Amino acid sequence: MQGTFYVIGVGPGDPELMTLKAARILERCPVWFAPSAFKNGESMALKIAEGEVSSRGKTILTHHFPMKQVHRGREPDPEVDGAWREAAEIITGHLKAGNDVVFPTLGDPAIYSTGFYVCETLQKCSGTDIVIKIIPGVSAIGASSAAAGLPLCLGDERLIVIPATFENGRMREVLAHSDTVVFMKVHKVMDKIVRLLDELNLTDNAVLVERSSLGDQKIWRNIRDAVGKDIHYFSTILVRKQ
Numbered sequence: 001m002q003g004t005f006y007v008i009g010v011g012p013g014d015p016e017l018m019t020l021k022a023a024r025i026l027e028r029c030p031v032w033f034a035p036s037a038f039k040n041g042e043s044m045a046l047k048i049a050e051g052e053v054s055s056r057g058k059t060i061l062t063h064h065f066p067m068k069q070v071h072r073g074r075e076p077d078p079e080v081d082g083a084w085r086e087a088a089e090i091i092t093g094h095l096k097a098g099n100d101v102v103f104p105t106l107g108d109p110a111i112y113s114t115g116f117y118v119c120e121t122l123q124k125c126s127g128t129d130i131v132i133k134i135i136p137g138v139s140a141i142g143a144s145s146a147a148a149g150l151p152l153c154l155g156d157e158r159l160i161v162i163p164a165t166f167e168n169g170r171m172r173e174v175l176a177h178s179d180t181v182v183f184m185k186v187h188k189v190m191d192k193i194v195r196l197l198d199e200l201n202l203t204d205n206a207v208l209v210e211r212s213s214l215g216d217q218k219i220w221r222n223i224r225d226a227v228g229k230d231i232h233y234f235s236t237i238l239v240r241k242q
């Protein structure tokens, strides 16, 4: 019988924030297929998973997915598409051999995760009879809100989540139309964000949460202090207008 493909959210970093369900699937699956943003194969999601569940005796595969912008509705960059297709091919091989495969992904799979692209590619290349199960996780959004002690939305407020790496025009628009904005992928564009928030008089409403839930978590209440600093990829900005 063909195996099942599981995409599991492993949470924002602290292994204790992984769900029991995710941990049980990791324990059960013989093949772990982990995404890596780096060519050396280092996988942050794998590291979190291994913080809770032993990988001894498992087949551990890491796959490099280049960190390039993906515009939905447009053709993906060929290098990115190639990485999705290669991943789908390897995963299909294991599923056809009867093995369940687990794909651990940072935070929650529903939020800017490669996991969904891999699912789409699997179905496109290997057919819709592939059994896929998605297991939600604790997102960095909730973890950052908890770390900063800031609610995301109360009452009738609106919340928008956006990657900070796209055009300024979109960021200006979401800031105008929401009560709280969560900016993700901020680590390389801090100067741009601070300039925009200064222009809109919102810099003092922003909090930067670096490595939420981890031992070295840092809360920047004055985000101007982070400009020019080597802040970690695990960094999120919350802008609460109220």
Ligand SMILES: C[S@@+](CC[C@H](N)C(=O)[O-])C[C@H]1O[C@@H](n2cnc3c(N)ncnc32)[C@H](O)[C@@H]1O
Residues within 6 Å of the ligand: 012, 013, 105, 106, 107, 108, 109, 110, 111, 112, 113, 138, 139, 140, 141, 143, 144, 183, 184, 185, 186, 187, 209, 210, 211, 212, 213, 214, 233, 234, 235, 236
């Ligand atoms: C590709 S997105 C993945 C989001 C993930 N699926 C989630 O639900 O949290 C990566 C971004 O998540 C945010 N992030 C991930 N882990 C984080 C952490 N521990 N603390 C703060 N932000 C984090 C950062 O903005 C980072 O650039």
